[in-house]
Amino acid sequence: MSAMPESVRRVIDRLQKKFGTLERFIFESLCESSRDKFLWPEIRRRILSAVKRFFAASIALALKAAETALRLILWGLSRLWERFQGLPLSKKSLRLRLSLFFTAFLAFAWFGAAFFAWMECEGYINEFFDTQQMLFAKRLAETDFTNEAAVFLKTRERLPGVDKKAAGDLEDDALGFAVFTIAGELVMADGKNGRRFTFEPDKKGFSDMRLPGEKGVWRVVRLVSRDGRHIITVGQEEDYRQDMMLDMLSKQIMPWLVLLPVLLSGLIFILSRELAPLRALAKRLRTRPPEDAVPLDLSQIPSEALPLAEALNGFFSRTKAMLTRERSFISDAAHELRTPLAGLRVQAQVAAQRGIRRETRQEALGFLLQGIDRCARLVEQLLELSRLEAMGDIPPVQDAPFAGLCRSTLEWPVLLDEIVREYGAKAERKGLALKCELAPAPSPIQGYPALISMLLRNLLDNAVIYAPRNGYIRIYLENSRLNIENNAPEFSEAHASRLGERFFRPPGQEEPGSGLGLSIVRRIAEIHHFGLSVRARRENQDGAETVFCVTLTFNNAVI
């Protein structure tokens, strides 16, 4: 062993450190078997390249494993995402969503930051090492190599008398160098790498270089020595620089990764706490009785959820208004039904009395029938009105049939003709003159013909009932209005203004009626956006004749 050259000894020491005793044993036996000095570089090169290939293979394998693991993780995440997407909307927790999106965004931001840091680092490290390389090369360029035989130096020696700690984290392979003559003869090189540097006389300054038989790229700087007879080449393996960069990056990211769980749990806690008012609101809504109209207390609601809570309050007040309307309608209806029912009962009792005159009984039975008809009509009108109340106004655009009604452009001539034919006989029986005048081209209006028929029928019913005997009914259709007039008994303006109120009937009515007809007319007009005015006006100067006039205007109607 003592006869072994110093350089070989050093290599063995290094390898011993790196690969352990087995390799050293193999290596030493190899050295023993062949003492040929010139064989050594070749043996060393081969072993090193084998070791490097082994490492490369391991790294490739590790990369493959990492890739598979990453694929697995991505697949799992995508499955989770699918499950998450599949959940019904209400079950998607805002907290979960926020946490997930926040984490994803955080990861993205971190990777972005790391990428930029990498770019920055790369420039910085390249600059740093380039400077060092150049410095080293310049030093070498000052040296006089003329008397030197080919020398292979080992770049790193354990500093004598300095302990490991004080020597610092020196990396032996940080730089390699080689000095060639102009002719390309290697004059001096560091033992490990420099002697394998290739001689490329036409390249000057920094460039990339591949060592023969190696994959890694080296960054080298080439200078011509001061005496102009040597070329100095100083190189560094790119991988070394990359490793250093990765090291820097990982050291930067590590604290963030450690803090991530803390960050996430903090986020979840804050979210839970901030969402508490919404949970409280939901609880209040769950236990709220349906008839409760008290608006929600908005003082605890965060401003983002405020529009929703306000909309709910609006909804509650609308529901309450609707309930109140319905209740008053039902109570009105019950009240209005009691009177005709009382009439029926009384007349039935009269008809059932013993010992009354035949004519009285006949009369009572006649009243009974009349009363039953009246009740039936009232119930029918109540139903019509409640259906109309529940119906929305006509939408401005043509769409599907609404509430089972067909919508179309109103054919006034057809509608009015039908009505005139239907009521002609009734009017005639009462000696009424029924006249109908049509404008040549009434403006086309959208509407529900079935409802318009109902409207006209109610108006004509009233006109026939309330016009005095031998009076008249006049219907005239102008371009944007429909008038229905009949002469009528004395009628006060105050009463005319109350017409159309549910169940309102002006006093002094001989004719039976429910007081709902004009309410129905009014509602149908509303549905069609028609204007409705009911007036009683004096026809003559002396006020001898009162004309009752109902006018529908179509200015806002849907065209």
Place this chain on the structure above:
Amino acid sequence: MRVLLVEDDLLIGNGIKAGLSKHGFSIDWFKDGAVGREALLSADYDAVILDLSLPGIDGLDILRGWRASGRDVPVLVLTARDALKQKVEGLNLGADDYLGKPFDLEEVAARLRALVRRRHGITERLLLHGAVSFSLENRTVFLQGSPVALGPKEVMLVELMLLNKQSVLSKSAIEDKLYPWGEEVSSNSVEVLVHRIRRKLGHGFIRTVHGVGYALGDAP
């Protein structure tokens, strides 16, 4: 008994009028509240049936007006509303009784009778005068315990006499009570009635106060 009915509904008004005349009431029916209000002020009624839901005028206003002008005639109120508040208000304004629609004719008759009886300070159900007794409940006249068949107007006159034991009733007052407006009254119809009653219940039951009218005879 003469009753004023203020009711706008044709069927109810007609039914009450027709139904109650069988029970010995003569009914004046007005559909218009304002006319009905004036009617009470111009004639003497034993009781009033007043509908509260009259068009154009509130029944309670009519009642208030009557009470304000000092009319203490018993008023039976008919209403379709069963709100307690309205009932209380009506009773506070001087209504004597309350009936919600729909109602029973028999009940109306019974309540009217009770109102009239109470007004005359009668608490028993039989009116007595010597051998003649009159059941207010089933409007039957008894002579010495056995029922006597009398016409409706005759029963009304007997009731009228028994309710006004101490007073002398003029012929026109009797006509007023027995015949509603619009009913044909012949000039001697009261005399005819008195004659028939005397024949059935004894001559001394009604005595003639010459130049004034009729009064109950002395109880034997």
